[in-house]
Amino acid sequence: MTIRSALLQLLDEGERHGYQLKVDFEARTGGIWPLNVGQVYTTLDRLQRDGLVVATDPPDEASQRRYTITDDGRAEVKRWLAASAVDTNPPRDELIMKVLLAIGRGHDEAIALIDEQRSALLAALQLGRRRQRAEPDGGGPSKRLARDAVLTRVEADLTWLDRCEDLIRTETKANGRTS
Amino acid sequence: MTIRSALLQLLDEGERHGYQLKVDFEARTGGIWPLNVGQVYTTLDRLQRDGLVVATDPPDEASQRRYTITDDGRAEVKRWLAASAVDTNPPRDELIMKVLLAIGRGHDEAIALIDEQRSALLAALQLGRRRQRAEPDGGGPSKRLARDAVLTRVEADLTWLDRCEDLIRTETKANGRTS
DNA sequence: ACGGACATGTAATTCGTTACATGATTTC
């Protein structure tokens, strides 16, 4: 439901046509979440079906169709923004899942996986930081904050990976080799 | 595809029946990701369709059906575990999306949203930490690491929220009130 | 005249998810 809510929020800022929603969405999220145009239209269909959005046919042919938010839509946006993102079950994260499951394959394999994931994360971190330095204020605050968000997550994942490795190593020592 | 890969990985550790997959999955992920049993069976159907898993009918009636991984399945697990989780586009995160989009509603509203999300995160953080202290080693390393993962993420989100607020405040001062 | 960005959509697929129905076995 995140795309749906996001597009609705954009429409709450002002009516737009489909393609513009794609462009605005990607701009606002700093390009970290590419969005297939087709999905915009399918999502708009569902929003219309649910009465949160109405489409205005263009007066002259070959002009763009404009989508406008309804009062119900505005209420929904308000609800969505006010809701705490932490209350919903945490999303299934690929990295966490891989590490947790790899433990079942034995400690050695788990540590190998952690090491590989860590170097990939480190590479991504360096690349991201370099990019942030390269364009000190490129694309306004949204773009900067969006990239900051991923970098912060990557840093958190790295410290978590360290903790995983530590815990596994102390466990291996305690129990004798388990793998 | 994360559930699918996760169940396949569990089957790579040894054959199981459906319900056991649900139990094992939740145990391995420390209960942070509840899994509807029905989804196990639908996912198993798709895994069979793709030839990654075969089902062995029970010899006597009223015994459980056992699912076994195939060679193709094993290869797929290996591929999945080896793939870097950072290469795929970052998943659409609700918190990040809300903050980034709220900026479009003006700086005041954005800061209000950030404050609310922050207090929710802080509450979750305190609760989580208390729980970690309550059971120092409950449920083995997987459970501990799973909970650690969410806590680390929450901490990261908190520092990111601070950075967001800082950047918005300095922007407001620079441009004069924008909202 | 051509390519690329702009613009709108449809069809099909996959995955995740929920709700529901059904029954066996265990435990109190």
Place this chain on the structure above:
DNA sequence: GAAATCATGTAACGAATTACATGTCCGT
């Protein structure tokens, strides 16, 4: 004997995603 857990599934829906088909407009 009743409740909880174990166990297997089906039906249906929603959302995300991709691939495809079309066409306009603009710059070079």
